[in-house]
Amino acid sequence: MKVKISQNKALKRKRILAAAKEIFFSSGFVGAGMDHIAAEAGVTKQTVYRYFANKEALFVAMLEEQRNQTANHFLEALNDEDPYVALQGFAEGFVRKHLSEEHLAMIRLLVAEGPQNPEITAAFFATGPKRTMDSLALFVQERFGISEAEDEIKAFLSILQSQRMMVLVGQMPCPTGSEIKVFAKKSVGQFLRLLKIDIC
Amino acid sequence: MKVKISQNKALKRKRILAAAKEIFFSSGFVGAGMDHIAAEAGVTKQTVYRYFANKEALFVAMLEEQRNQTANHFLEALNDEDPYVALQGFAEGFVRKHLSEEHLAMIRLLVAEGPQNPEITAAFFATGPKRTMDSLALFVQERFGISEAEDEIKAFLSILQSQRMMVLVGQMPCPTGSEIKVFAKKSVGQFLRLLKIDIC
DNA sequence: ATATAATCATACTGAAAAGTATGATTATGG
DNA sequence: CCATAATCATACTTTTCAGTATGATTATAT
Numbered sequence: 001m002k003v004k005i006s007q008n009k010a011l012k013r014k015r016i017l018a019a020a021k022e023i024f025f026s027s028g029f030v031g032a033g034m035d036h037i038a039a040e041a042g043v044t045k046q047t048v049y050r051y052f053a054n055k056e057a058l059f060v061a062m063l064e065e066q067r068n069q070t071a072n073h074f075l076e077a078l079n080d081e082d083p084y085v086a087l088q089g090f091a092e093g094f095v096r097k098h099l100s101e102e103h104l105a106m107i108r109l110l111v112a113e114g115p116q117n118p119e120i121t122a123a124f125f126a127t128g129p130k131r132t133m134d135s136l137a138l139f140v141q142e143r144f145g146i147s148e149a150e151d152e153i154k155a156f157l158s159i160l161q162s163q164r165m166m167v168l169v170g171q172m173p174c175p176t177g178s179e180i181k182v183f184a185k186k187s188v189g190q191f192l193r194l195l196k197i198d199i200c
Numbered sequence: 201m202k203v204k205i206s207q208n209k210a211l212k213r214k215r216i217l218a219a220a221k222e223i224f225f226s227s228g229f230v231g232a233g234m235d236h237i238a239a240e241a242g243v244t245k246q247t248v249y250r251y252f253a254n255k256e257a258l259f260v261a262m263l264e265e266q267r268n269q270t271a272n273h274f275l276e277a278l279n280d281e282d283p284y285v286a287l288q289g290f291a292e293g294f295v296r297k298h299l300s301e302e303h304l305a306m307i308r309l310l311v312a313e314g315p316q317n318p319e320i321t322a323a324f325f326a327t328g329p330k331r332t333m334d335s336l337a338l339f340v341q342e343r344f345g346i347s348e349a350e351d352e353i354k355a356f357l358s359i360l361q362s363q364r365m366m367v368l369v370g371q372m373p374c375p376t377g378s379e380i381k382v383f384a385k386k387s388v389g390q391f392l393r394l395l396k397i398d399i400c
Numbered sequence: 401a402t403a404t405a406a407t408c409a410t411a412c413t414g415a416a417a418a419g420t421a422t423g424a425t426t427a428t429g430g
Numbered sequence: 431c432c433a434t435a436a437t438c439a440t441a442c443t444t445t446t447c448a449g450t451a452t453g454a455t456t457a458t459a460t
Binding site: 115154155161165171194 | 228307308310314315318321352358359362390
């Protein structure tokens with residue numbers, strides 16, 4: 001009983017990329033096997049090699065796919081009319097994203113394979129952080145009338161990202177949703193203090 | 201005579217561990233070959249296996265060795281009579297260490313192999329950060345009369361460590377000595393602002 | 401000095417995994 | 431309906447590498 005499967009090439013490509021993501025994320029670049037990826041995609045190894053020249057090409061294509069599908073929707077929170085609510089929402093979303101399983105797995109891959117392929121990691125991180133920085137700079141300019149706050153913004157983002165490193169390195173377990181809320185609130189408070197804004 | 205034996209054995213062990221460090225750091229856990237390590241140590245593979253049961257045992261032993269030989273001498277800077285000089289010295293030493301080639305290589309190894317061997321990374325980071333936190337807590341208590349500054353200290357250390365992540369991930373090149381100085385100064389200023397200490 | 405233990409040199413085993421080959425089978429387009 | 435391209439199933443090649451085996455050689459111990 002063969003179900004008629006649409007042999008759409010783009011679909012099959014996506015299936016292979018999804019399987020590659022699954023396996024690369026869970027096993028790392030070297031740990032992932034092409035047979036394994038093919039099986040996960042419900043496809044033969046030869047089919048994988050018809051779409052991608054070799055393992056590294058598949059890896060890079062998968063990173064590309066991932067980067068294109070990843071949206072920084074936490075920036076939208078900055079549009080809230082109340083600037084403090086906006087910051088809180090941003091901080092929460094930012095931390096949540098940077099602690100997501102997908103993001104952690106990606107960081108692990110990039111940190112591990114980074115030295116061998118520096119251009120890959122550089123490309124992946126080229127756009128994201130810059131846009132976040134710019135959005136925050138515009139935000140503090142418009143809402144608080146503060147310009148030249150680059151150092152404070154960098155510090156803010158550093159604080160928000162600190163848990164990621166600790167989780168990556170086994171210093172702490174991945175925090176829960178409510179723990180993230182508390183942490184985000186504290187961090188926003190520290191950001192405001194750095195900007196010399198007294199909230200109370 | 202017994203002493204002489206153990207000295208020779210200990211020496212050979214150290215040579216093997218040094219070679220392992222070299223190769224593991226430059227090639228990663230999987231990329232490092234036992235033949236390669238043995239050659240680097242000027243020893244036969246069988247000798248390596250006489251001292252260490254297998255690759256993973258050698259890896260763990262190497263991490264242990266590294267941890268024991270790594271001193272947090274940046275803590276000594278906190279003893280300076282001028283608290284601002286003390287903080288500046290601490291910050292500089294802290295950043296410099298966390299950007300050293302050795303430390304970066306170690307982080308890469310631990311982040312990459314972390315998921316497979318969580319206990320290794322946990323053990324490695326068990327003592328260091330805690331002692332640093334405690335020393336800083338004592339410092340602000342004694343010098344500034346501030347207790348309960350845990351959140352601010354965490355933020356300070358997060359800021360100081362932020363460049364490491366960026367370097368690891370290819371967002372920025374490893375900063376020079378003078379750039380580290382400038383960065384440390386800025387960061388100390390932000391720490392003081394978080395503590396509500398007005399320096400000017 | 402002689403037995404014992406450590407090291408050397410070299411080769412082998414076994415497993416894993418990337419990539420290839422091939423003939424059969426199935427889908428697709430004209 | 432037929433030709434062509436894609437996919438399947440399976441097996442093979444080749445390489446790499448951890449770990450083992452062995453016999454020779456050197457150091458250490460009693």
